[in-house]
Amino acid sequence: MSELGTKEKILNAAEHLFARDGFHNASLRIITEEAGVNLAAVNYHFNSKESLLHAVIERRLLPLNQIRRERLEQVRDEAVKKGEKPRARDVMKAFLEPTLRFRDSEPGAKDLIALMGRAVSEPDDTIRSAFFKLVWPLFMLLYEVLSQALPELPENVFFWRLIFSMGAMNFIMQIPQIKFPENQKFINIIDETDTDSLIEMITGYVTSGLEGS
Amino acid sequence: MSELGTKEKILNAAEHLFARDGFHNASLRIITEEAGVNLAAVNYHFNSKESLLHAVIERRLLPLNQIRRERLEQVRDEAVKKGEKPRARDVMKAFLEPTLRFRDSEPGAKDLIALMGRAVSEPDDTIRSAFFKLVWPLFMLLYEVLSQALPELPENVFFWRLIFSMGAMNFIMQIPQIKFPENQKFINIIDETDTDSLIEMITGYVTSGLEGS
DNA sequence: GTCTATAGATTGATAGAC
DNA sequence: GTCTATCAATCTATAGAC
Numbered sequence: 001m002s003e004l005g006t007k008e009k010i011l012n013a014a015e016h017l018f019a020r021d022g023f024h025n026a027s028l029r030i031i032t033e034e035a036g037v038n039l040a041a042v043n044y045h046f047n048s049k050e051s052l053l054h055a056v057i058e059r060r061l062l063p064l065n066q067i068r069r070e071r072l073e074q075v076r077d078e079a080v081k082k083g084e085k086p087r088a089r090d091v092m093k094a095f096l097e098p099t100l101r102f103r104d105s106e107p108g109a110k111d112l113i114a115l116m117g118r119a120v121s122e123p124d125d126t127i128r129s130a131f132f133k134l135v136w137p138l139f140m141l142l143y144e145v146l147s148q149a150l151p152e153l154p155e156n157v158f159f160w161r162l163i164f165s166m167g168a169m170n171f172i173m174q175i176p177q178i179k180f181p182e183n184q185k186f187i188n189i190i191d192e193t194d195t196d197s198l199i200e201m202i203t204g205y206v207t208s209g210l211e212g213s
Numbered sequence: 214m215s216e217l218g219t220k221e222k223i224l225n226a227a228e229h230l231f232a233r234d235g236f237h238n239a240s241l242r243i244i245t246e247e248a249g250v251n252l253a254a255v256n257y258h259f260n261s262k263e264s265l266l267h268a269v270i271e272r273r274l275l276p277l278n279q280i281r282r283e284r285l286e287q288v289r290d291e292a293v294k295k296g297e298k299p300r301a302r303d304v305m306k307a308f309l310e311p312t313l314r315f316r317d318s319e320p321g322a323k324d325l326i327a328l329m330g331r332a333v334s335e336p337d338d339t340i341r342s343a344f345f346k347l348v349w350p351l352f353m354l355l356y357e358v359l360s361q362a363l364p365e366l367p368e369n370v371f372f373w374r375l376i377f378s379m380g381a382m383n384f385i386m387q388i389p390q391i392k393f394p395e396n397q398k399f400i401n402i403i404d405e406t407d408t409d410s411l412i413e414m415i416t417g418y419v420t421s422g423l424e425g426s
Numbered sequence: 427g428t429c430t431a432t433a434g435a436t437t438g439a440t441a442g443a444c
Numbered sequence: 445g446t447c448t449a450t451c452a453a454t455c456t457a458t459a460g461a462c
């Protein structure tokens with residue numbers, strides 16, 4: 001059992017508190033208290049609160065994006081090899097499955113995924129940009145491969161259906177964090193749904209929506 | 214051209230700035246400056262910043278919810294009268310159409326809709342609760358009528374598909390506010406999509422997803 | 427009702443001893 | 445690298461004159 005360094009202790013506490021309370025509500029005093037380190041350590045190791053946020057994001061998002069990119073390229077390349085177009089279902093699953101499995105892989109991952117879901121609509125430019133900078137190239141790849149799967153759709157219809165799908169995905173990324181009003185039935189359903197089932201349900205849902213009526 | 218009262222000037226400025234900058238980032242100083250009134254006027258007319266938020270929300274959300282409730286009850290009652298089950302498409306359109314038409318009805322409505330979209334995942338308990346308190350009864354009605362339309366689905370599958378649909382709807386409520394990275398093609402598609410087309414597309418998308426494969 | 431002035435609390439960041 | 449102490453800026457809310 002190796003001791004965590006100060007830097008890592010701060011990253012873990014910040015990840016947790018940024019996700020739970022939001023970037024602005026999580027003060028450096030609370031973060032360093034939870035981490036069990038001195039207040040001044042943040043600025044020594046990370047220069048600023050904003051740089052700390054960047055470090056929190058990149059630590060987990062860079063490896064995750066690498067996996068999602070490989071999966072998407074694999075779907076694209078296999079279709080080319082067979083001389084067919086990729087299937088929308090395979091494309092969406094290549095994006096969704098690593099995301100949801102990653103969420104369950106480590107305790108902090110759930111926090112980062114929730115934080116990411118909220119960052120898309122974050123009003124603060126610096127926070128939102130920090131996420132888009134890392135996510136946008138992957139979104140463009142998804143756009144490219146998925147449009148190969150659905151070549152018959154007019155571009156504006158295709159665009160909007162992808163936006164709707166991103167909305168559905170983005171929402172479930174935040175679900176574990178959202179505190180719904182008391183309703184035990186709903187809470188039970190959420191708790192009792194395993195990752196495999198959720199992947200199957202969301203993939204099926206967005207595929208139906210994308211391929212349309 | 215009647216002069217706006219101080220109260221209304223504050224409500225309009227707060228609605229705009231809460232939506233643009235977020236509740237915590239929109240300070241009372243900036244709000245009263247944009248409204249052209251004195252800083253102390255907020256606490257005189259609304260007691261606190263939090264009460265101001267409540268007033269901003271209720272001003273527009275109560276009338277909108279009344280319309281959505283009537284539309285949903287109408288779909289339910291007409292199905293009962295005919296001795297049939299309601300159609301999922303009609304149910305979702307009864308919810309979606311008033312929401313998106315309302316968004317285009319007045320300048321401030323777009324701000325409130327965006328604010329509402331973000332409030333669902335707001336970490337601050339008091340802000341999130343302010344919205345859920347007003348929206349939850351309507352959500353329960355939607356749940357009831359839509360489950361009549363899709364009685365063959367297992368409840369957990371039904372629940373998740375509705376959640377995915379709420380995610381898609383929630384996302385497009387925020388779209389006008391989200392600043393995507395520069396990509397003129399996407400910005401053009403968003404700008405050139407009229408409300409009628411968007412209603413048609415999102416209704417079709419969620420209906421396909423809900424009815425499933 | 428509207429204003430000025432300020433209280434009282436909290437924040438991110440930093441200087442400087444060890 | 446870690447600590448204490450503190451600065452400078454910000455915020456909401458309020459007291460009290462007009």
